[in-house]
Every structure is written in C-alpha cells, then in structure tokens.
Amino acid sequence: MRILVAGGSGVLGTRVVNRLVRAGHEVCATTRRADREPLVTASGAKPVVMDALVADDVTRAVEVSAPDVIIHELTDLASLDFAGNARLRVEGTANLAAAAAAHGVEHLVAQSIAWVYEPGEGPAEETAPLARTADGAAAFPSVEALEEAVLGLRNGVVLRYGLLYGPDTWYAPDGDAYRRAAEGEVVATTAWTSFVHVDDAAEATVDALTWPAGVVNVVDDAPAHVEEWGPRLVAFAGGSVRSISARAEGRTASNARARSLGWTPRHPSWRDSWLEEFGA
Known part of the structure; x- marks a missing residue:
C-alpha cells in the first residue's frame, strides 16, 4: 500500500514508519523541519515537509504521496506545549481529514488518548462515556474534535493509546517525567492510568491498517493508580517522594x-517492563 504518515519523524511515527517499510509498503512521512528529512530518508520513507496547521501544506502532502491510507501521528509535545498540541489536534486533524476527503482517501488511522473516560467502575470499553466538566462540557474538547473528524471518514480508525512509556518517551531516563521523578515529584493527568509501551503502540498502529472503522483502546494489561506507579517511578529514578498528585481521577x-x-502487547505489564528497563 501507499501510506502517508503524518508526523512520521516523531517518537511514535518513526517506529511506525520503520515497521511499514519493513513490511514492504511505499511510505511517505511528514516532518515540520527540513533538517529532519535525512532522518526520514534513512528509514526508507520519502520525506515531505509539512506544517499540519497550513491547509495548503497538507493538501500538497496528500497530492505528492497519493496514499491509500493516511496515518496521523502528529503531536506538538517536545517542548511541553499543551496548547499547541490541542490546536494541532483540532486544526491539523481537520486539515488532514479535509485533504483526505478531497482526494478520495477514505482510510485514516489516527492517534488519540485512553485517559478520556468519565470515572467509573473497572476498565472502560470504547463505548463508555467520555469525561465531562462540572457544567457538562467536554473535559478533552480537542480530543473529541480529533475523533469526530477522523470518524467522519468512511474508514476512520481512532486509536486511544495509553500513556506511552519506553525509549524516547517522557518516561525514559532522559525524559521529562523521569527527571521530575528524580526530584521526587509525579503529576499524573489522571490518577487511574493505563500504560502502553511505545513499541506496542507502533505495532497496533500497523495492525490497525486492517481493522474496521471505529475506536480501539491500545493499552497494556496492567491498569494502575498513580499512588502505585508514582512511587515506583521515583524509586527507579533515584529520588525520594515529595509529591504524588493527579489532575483528575480518570x-x-x-x-x-x-x-x-x-x-497482543509484547509488554503486557508496565511493572515488568520498568524492572527490565530501569533495574530492580
């Protein structure tokens, strides 16, 4: 297949591109920075410089790649710019979906997040209600906008990834969350957490090329509360617990x-994987 990976030079996008190329697909991968084109070329994909917030850029990328499928791995989190990331979810996804529809591309696989559910008993299935604020508004409006745009296509697939960990993520020894843990501080978005190893997330994304339209949670088998995993992360990072908190229950x-x-996740439990990665 011809596949366009939007965000193909990021932490997850790079892993997806590598797997697609090995599987024999013809891959184009976008990057916002021209200086990252050699990285994309080295992976075996064709680089396309694209700013997802510029509709003409997105249209050109779709025209150049002429894809059968578009995979959306766009984020803006390298500098912890959450507002920028929310804008990318809304405007970038809308631009991708519009360009796809205009060029007859009906298959779009997009990343979302698994911590969007309203608090409730036990792990949530995909049909569970999404979180709301006290006045009934969406707690994660940019996520809902992303999902609505993707599911508006005939074969739109939304992957609700758990909290990514593993090499190159925030939870790697050189990552922001790990560094904060070394100082004794853990701040979770939601107290109840589902993790997924970044390599398992990449595998699921490639698998999703054959999945039916709809929403799929991509998480490991070991959901946990921050009061369990937070102190473990601090200990692995060599810190002493000063503050463990969460912005919402989740x-x-x-x-x-x-x-x-x-x-099937190759890393079914973050507990075992952290032992392997960080040591006992």
Missing part, C-alpha cells in the same frame, strides 16, 4: 477489543 481502559482484533 478511569482505566480495557484492551479487550484490540485483542479481539488480533493485537
């Missing part, structure tokens, strides 16, 4: 649907 997510579609 709810963990079930991976039953992903498993029913044939995906």
Whole structure:
C-alpha cells in the first residue's frame, strides 16, 4: 500500500514508519523541519515537509504521496506545549481529514488518548462515556474534535493509546517525567492510568491498517493508580517522594477489543517492563 504518515519523524511515527517499510509498503512521512528529512530518508520513507496547521501544506502532502491510507501521528509535545498540541489536534486533524476527503482517501488511522473516560467502575470499553466538566462540557474538547473528524471518514480508525512509556518517551531516563521523578515529584493527568509501551503502540498502529472503522483502546494489561506507579517511578529514578498528585481521577481502559482484533502487547505489564528497563 501507499501510506502517508503524518508526523512520521516523531517518537511514535518513526517506529511506525520503520515497521511499514519493513513490511514492504511505499511510505511517505511528514516532518515540520527540513533538517529532519535525512532522518526520514534513512528509514526508507520519502520525506515531505509539512506544517499540519497550513491547509495548503497538507493538501500538497496528500497530492505528492497519493496514499491509500493516511496515518496521523502528529503531536506538538517536545517542548511541553499543551496548547499547541490541542490546536494541532483540532486544526491539523481537520486539515488532514479535509485533504483526505478531497482526494478520495477514505482510510485514516489516527492517534488519540485512553485517559478520556468519565470515572467509573473497572476498565472502560470504547463505548463508555467520555469525561465531562462540572457544567457538562467536554473535559478533552480537542480530543473529541480529533475523533469526530477522523470518524467522519468512511474508514476512520481512532486509536486511544495509553500513556506511552519506553525509549524516547517522557518516561525514559532522559525524559521529562523521569527527571521530575528524580526530584521526587509525579503529576499524573489522571490518577487511574493505563500504560502502553511505545513499541506496542507502533505495532497496533500497523495492525490497525486492517481493522474496521471505529475506536480501539491500545493499552497494556496492567491498569494502575498513580499512588502505585508514582512511587515506583521515583524509586527507579533515584529520588525520594515529595509529591504524588493527579489532575483528575480518570478511569482505566480495557484492551479487550484490540485483542479481539488480533493485537497482543509484547509488554503486557508496565511493572515488568520498568524492572527490565530501569533495574530492580
């Protein structure tokens, strides 16, 4: 297949591109920075410089790549710019979906997040209600906008990834969350957390090329509360706990649907993986 990976030079996008190239697909991968084109070329993909917030850029990328499928791995989190990332989710996704529709591309696979659910009992399936604020508004409006745009296509697939960990993520020894843990501080977005190893997330993304339209949680088998995983992270980072907190209670997510579609995490538990990565 011809595949356009939007955000193909990022932490997850790079892993997706590598797997697609090895599988024999013809891959174009976008990057916002021209100086990252050699990185994309070295992976075996064709680089396309694109700013997802510029509609003409997105249209040109789709025209150049003429894809059968678009994979959306766009983020803006390298500098912890959450407002910029929210804008990218809304405007960047809208531009991708519009360009796809205009060029007859009906298959779009996009990343979302698994910590969007309203608090409730046990891991949430994909049909569970999404979190709301006290006045009934969406707690994660940019995420809902992203998902709505993707699911508006005939074959739109939304992957609600758990909290990514592993090499190159915030939870790697050179990552922001790990560095803060070394200082004794852990701040979770939601107290109840579902993790997924970044390599498992990449595998699921490639698998999703054959999945039906809809929403799929991509998480490991070991949901946990920040009061469990936070102190462990601090200990691995060599710190002493000063503050463990969360911005909301949240709810963990079930991976039953992903498993029913044939995906199995190679890292089923963050507990075991952290032991392997960080040492006892």
